[in-house]
Amino acid sequence: MNINDFAGKTVFVSGGSSGINLGIAKGFAAAGANVAIVSRSPERVAGAVAELRAIAAPGARIEGYNADVRDAEAIAAVLAQAHAALGDIDVLVSGAAGNFVAPALGMSAKGFRTVIDIDLNGTFHVLRAAYEFLRKPGASVINISASQAFTPTKYQAHVCAAKAGVDMLTRVLALEWGAAGVRVNSIVPGPIGDTEGIRRLAPTPEAKANMASIVPLQRMGTTAEIADMAMFLSSPHAQYVTGGVIPVDGGISLIGGRDLSAGLAN
Ligand code: NAP
Ligand code: COA
Numbered sequence: 001m002n003i004n005d006f007a008g009k010t011v012f013v014s015g016g017s018s019g020i021n022l023g024i025a026k027g028f029a030a031a032g033a034n035v036a037i038v039s040r041s042p043e044r045v046a047g048a049v050a051e052l053r054a055i056a057a058p059g060a061r062i063e064g065y066n067a068d069v070r071d072a073e074a075i076a077a078v079l080a081q082a083h084a085a086l087g088d089i090d091v092l093v094s095g096a097a098g099n100f101v102a103p104a105l106g107m108s109a110k111g112f113r114t115v116i117d118i119d120l121n122g123t124f125h126v127l128r129a130a131y132e133f134l135r136k137p138g139a140s141v142i143n144i145s146a147s148q149a150f151t152p153t154k155y156q157a158h159v160c161a162a163k164a165g166v167d168m169l170t171r172v173l174a175l176e177w178g179a180a181g182v183r184v185n186s187i188v189p190g191p192i193g194d195t196e197g198i199r200r201l202a203p204t205p206e207a208k209a210n211m212a213s214i215v216p217l218q219r220m221g222t223t224a225e226i227a228d229m230a231m232f233l234s235s236p237h238a239q240y241v242t243g244g245v246i247p248v249d250g251g252i253s254l255i256g257g258r259d260l261s262a263g264l265a266n
Helices: 019-030 042-055 072-086 109-133 157-180 196-201 205-214 223-233 261-265
Strands: 010-014 034-039 062-066 091-094 140-144 183-189 245-248
Touching: 010 019, 010 072, 010 109, 019 034, 019 042, 019 091, 019 196, 019 223, 034 042, 034 072, 042 062, 062 072, 072 109, 091 109, 109 140, 109 157, 140 157, 140 223, 157 183, 157 245, 183 223, 196 205, 205 261, 223 245
Parallel strands: 010 034, 010 091, 034 062, 091 140, 140 183, 183 245
Antiparallel strands: none
16 A cells, blocks of 8 residues: 555545645545545535535545534534544544634633633544544554744744643553553644635734745745655555654754744734
8 A cells, every 4th residue: 555545545634624634534535535624614515515525535435414523512422423434534633623813812711711621622622532442553643833832922922832742642642552552642743825824923924924034945845745744644654653743844844943924913
């Protein structure tokens, strides 16, 4: 099996209805996998399911579900439904997240808690509920992190704290689940063009150009480049890789905090 052959495998993606996570779902669907996605908006899920069915390999099944990752019981119910429909989960991607640009003093307790609840607690809910449905041995679990996890970044107190927690969950669960043959890794995307995340962090053409210019490779990445890493990590070529926090970021994690002040206006 190469990294482009997932025929007969089952992939579950939280937050899979748009952006980077939809790109990951597309990569696996085109490579033959059965794919289930979940997010809050019924319209967004329906649109993504249609996009996925249009590019899926012949025979691949695509299912969409609605739930909020902050609701542990709702997420557990969706995972049980996806398991009943598509069987044991070979690849689990936790990518649902929220972000806005604000100084800590401009965040209410609810504003801070909202991002912690979606990114960190939501990831715990998804992984905790999915464990019983993972293929054992063999499953690949991938958390979608961000460079804010290790680069202190102004106006991102909530995301920095949440994603640092996500990466620590990756490491702890790699330890706890390794003996069952379940690998757990984080992918750390750099700035990925044409995504909601970048629309929030760099809302003007000038801010986008500035962000691209500080990336050592001098450009933003693509969702397909993140999908490639997710497929590599889930392929036979990465069977000894677990507990990794792996940048796919054009080198931006090598430099210091970005200036996100352009996003404050939004
Ligand atoms: P996006 O398109 O807004 O994707 C977020 C997804 O999560 C959407 O499908 C959204 O759908 C879902 N979601 C949000 N809150 C949810 C909740 N409470 N419960 C269930 N689903 C929820 O954003 P993106 O920019 O592609 O980011 C995707 C991931 O990559 C995130 O983990 C982000 O932190 C990470 N990342 C992005 C970048 C970047 O450059 N964009 C860089 C580094 C890391 P609904 O609204 O329908 O729920
Ligand atoms: N500055 C300060 N606080 C903000 C804010 C901003 N720009 N945007 C939202 N908040 C606060 C709200 O004011 C609210 O707190 P309050 O009631 O005490 O005022 C709190 O965050 C929750 O906002 P709400 O809109 O009720 O939350 P939600 O659960 O409907 O949505 C968000 C969650 C805010 C993260 C929303 O932006 C979202 O759904 N994002 C998903 C898409 C996304 O962020 N994609 C990029 C991923 S990297």
